Amino acid sequence: MSMTMTQKILAKHAGLDQVVPGQLIEAKLDLVLGNDVTTPPAIDVFEKTNATQVFDSAKVALVPDHFTPNKDIKSAEHCMKMRRFAKAFNIENYYEIGDPQMGVEHVVLPENGLIAPGDAIIGADSHTCTYGALGAFATGVGSTDLACAMATGQTWFRVPEAIKIVLTGSLQGHVTGKDLILYIIGMIGVDGALYQSMEFAGPGVASLSMSDRLTICNMAIEAGGKNGIFPVDEKTLAYLQKYAAERYAAERYQVFAADEDAEYARVIEIKLDDVQLQVAFPHLPENTKVLGEFERVDIDQVVIGSCTNGRLEDLRLAASIFKGHKVKKGIRCIVLPGSQRVWKEALKEGILEVFADSECVISAATCGPCLGGHMGILAKGERCVSTTNRNFVGRMGHPESEVYLAGVPVAVASAVLGYIGGPDDLNK
Amino acid sequence: MNAKGKVFKYGANVDTDVIIPARYLNTSDPKELAKHCMEDIDATFVDRVQDGDIIVAGPNFGCGSSREHAPVAIKASGISCVIAPSFARIFFRNAINMGLPIMESKEASERIGNGDEVEVDFDTGEIKDLSTGEVFTAKPFPEFIRKIIEADGLVGYIAEKAKS
Numbered sequence: 230m231s232m233t234m235t236q237k238i239l240a241k242h243a244g245l246d247q248v249v250p251g252q253l254i255e256a257k258l259d260l261v262l263g264n265d266v267t268t269p270p271a272i273d274v275f276e277k278t279n280a281t282q283v284f285d286s287a288k289v290a291l292v293p294d295h296f297t298p299n300k301d302i303k304s305a306e307h308c309m310k311m312r313r314f315a316k317a318f319n320i321e322n323y324y325e326i327g328d329p330q331m332g333v334e335h336v337v338l339p340e341n342g343l344i345a346p347g348d349a350i351i352g353a354d355s356h357t358c359t360y361g362a363l364g365a366f367a368t369g370v371g372s373t374d375l376a377c378a379m380a381t382g383q384t385w386f387r388v389p390e391a392i393k394i395v396l397t398g399s400l401q402g403h404v405t406g407k408d409l410i411l412y413i414i415g416m417i418g419v420d421g422a423l424y425q426s427m428e429f430a431g432p433g434v435a436s437l438s439m440s441d442r443l444t445i446c447n448m449a450i451e452a453g454g455k456n457g458i459f460p461v462d463e464k465t466l467a468y469l470q471k472y473a474a475e476r477y478a479a480e481r482y483q484v485f486a487a488d489e490d491a492e493y494a495r496v497i498e499i500k501l502d503d504v505q506l507q508v509a510f511p512h513l514p515e516n517t518k519v520l521g522e523f524e525r526v527d528i529d530q531v532v533i534g535s536c537t538n539g540r541l542e543d544l545r546l547a548a549s550i551f552k553g554h555k556v557k558k559g560i561r562c563i564v565l566p567g568s569q570r571v572w573k574e575a576l577k578e579g580i581l582e583v584f585a586d587s588e589c590v591i592s593a594a595t596c597g598p599c600l601g602g603h604m605g606i607l608a609k610g611e612r613c614v615s616t617t618n619r620n621f622v623g624r625m626g627h628p629e630s631e632v633y634l635a636g637v638p639v640a641v642a643s644a645v646l647g648y649i650g651g652p653d654d655l656n657k
Numbered sequence: 658m659n660a661k662g663k664v665f666k667y668g669a670n671v672d673t674d675v676i677i678p679a680r681y682l683n684t685s686d687p688k689e690l691a692k693h694c695m696e697d698i699d700a701t702f703v704d705r706v707q708d709g710d711i712i713v714a715g716p717n718f719g720c721g722s723s724r725e726h727a728p729v730a731i732k733a734s735g736i737s738c739v740i741a742p743s744f745a746r747i748f749f750r751n752a753i754n755m756g757l758p759i760m761e762s763k764e765a766s767e768r769i770g771n772g773d774e775v776e777v778d779f780d781t782g783e784i785k786d787l788s789t790g791e792v793f794t795a796k797p798f799p800e801f802i803r804k805i806i807e808a809d810g811l812v813g814y815i816a817e818k819a820k821s
């Protein structure tokens with residue numbers, strides 16, 4: 230029987246020739262990830278497994294990004310617990326803030342060369358699905374799964390069915406990958422891909438940058454998906470060559486492609502040229518509207534960054550639109566570079582200066598206000614346009630605050646305008 | 658491996674908040690959690706449930722939060738198996754990781770009645786309604802899942818593996 234891309238990767242890691250949807254399998258993992266929220270409880274579980282070491286100290290990544298720089302005593306203690314564990318077990322990929330390899334987990338893992346095509350990865354963070362952009366299988370799990378996987382290097386999966394999303398043409402104007410994924414979530418709903426893989430295909434894939442693909446896979450979970458995955462092409466390999474030079478040179482990766490006649494639960498066709506600028510209204514990512522097709526929404530804050538849109542390409546794009554404009558008086562605009570590397574590159578390219586001239590505040594390369602942690606929390610009734618991935622009730626602060634999700638161009642334009650708008654509104 | 662008991666029947670989309678309300682999440686002691694299991698959907702459940710009993714419910718059982726407390730509470734209440742046409746993804750994982758057997762069967766879910774005596778064979782996937790004589794088949798668990806459940810959950814399974 231023929232298989233989808235995800236099914237092939239899972240079969241390989243389970244040592245099977247063939248898997249079918251619904252099958253329960255035990256698979257070997259190439260990488261296991263935890264952060265400062267999910268790792269401390271996993272450490273308690275790990276201790277109960279009788280394990281005396283982690284399965285491979287090079288294949289565990291622990292990233293203290295959610296409440297760092299430590300927000301309060303409790304988060305400081307969580308981070309301490311994680312730091313001690315990392316030291317005790319010689320975890321190679323444990324980073325401290327300021328480290329050139331540090332940043333938001335889903336931005337740094339690909340940049341640090343830890344992801345390659347064909348890998349099977351779990352992370353105790355729902356946005357672990359980001360890595361599908363590189364043709365890997367990656368999905369989010371809980372703390373017990375993280376603990377057991379750190380001990381054994383394996384986990385169990387139920388083999389998912391897939392939705393095939395066939396892309397043609399190319400995105401136009403200021404429309405980005407973020408708009409595409411919001412458009413898809415708006416179309417299929419927040420449970421539209423429940424249990425399933427979202428497999429992207431078609432000639433339109435080639436036109437999407439790696440940064441767009443990472444943004445798109447990042448939000449597969451917002452449609453309920455188990456994972457998102459892109460086919461491997463020249464752009465993927467060029468990315469690998471740049472960030473995972475050693476693995477690339479040694480050819481320590483494997484390219485899987487879906488069979489021509491693989492079965493899909495559903496096929497969706499999208500002409501990229503038709504996708505317009507999107508805004509997801511509170512309080513679900515599926516509440517999407519096309520920019521320009523709603524009444525004026527005044528705002529208080531803009532956040533640019535996160536694991537969804539905090540890459541160098543995102544900051545470059547933001548700076549190019551900000552240039553010559555200032556954040557509207559009375560509005561706050563917070564820029565969070567996704568990683569220390571992005572921060573430094575942005576500094577070198579003069580991008581940070583553009584932000585400063587535009588009167589944005591530039592924050593540390595961590596999660597910050599994205600999950601309502603700290604450094605930009607909203608008060609009751611406040612509205613924020615954000616390039617992050619979730620706008621649930623209370624996600625960025627008070628339960629009666631509101632988050633509007635958008636791509637970088639809309640976020641920048643809204644910061645300048647003081648209400649939700651696009652770059653074309655800036656010169657009116 | 659078998660389970661046998663009386664059925665508690667519920668509808669579709671039984672969520673983690675009714676399985677174990679958030680107000681009781683300040684403990685992770687299974688016995689304490691079990692005292693409030695299903696409280697918001699069936700206040701008499703905890704008084705009536707006996708060891709070995711079975712929950713039969715509608716689709717999307719366990720939707721909502723990722724709390725591992727939900728399957729823990731059900732298991733600690735004495736329930737030996739949950740049967741439903743489908744389970745929410747994270748609940749599905751958590752149930753197996755906590756060692757709570759779950760079986761997917763649309764027919765069984767539709768045809769088994771409240772209070773029926775039911776017997777489940779995890780090795781074959783056979784679900785027998787002893788009250789009506791009807792037999793249904795769900796997919797049996799592969800061996801490693803049976804081992805996880807026998808070891809009382811993923812942690813026990815791994816601890817046992819580490820010993821051998």
Ligand code: SF4
Nearest residue numbers: 333535536596599600
């Ligand atoms: S940036 Fe936001 S979504 Fe991404 S890992 Fe951090 S908190 Fe989660």
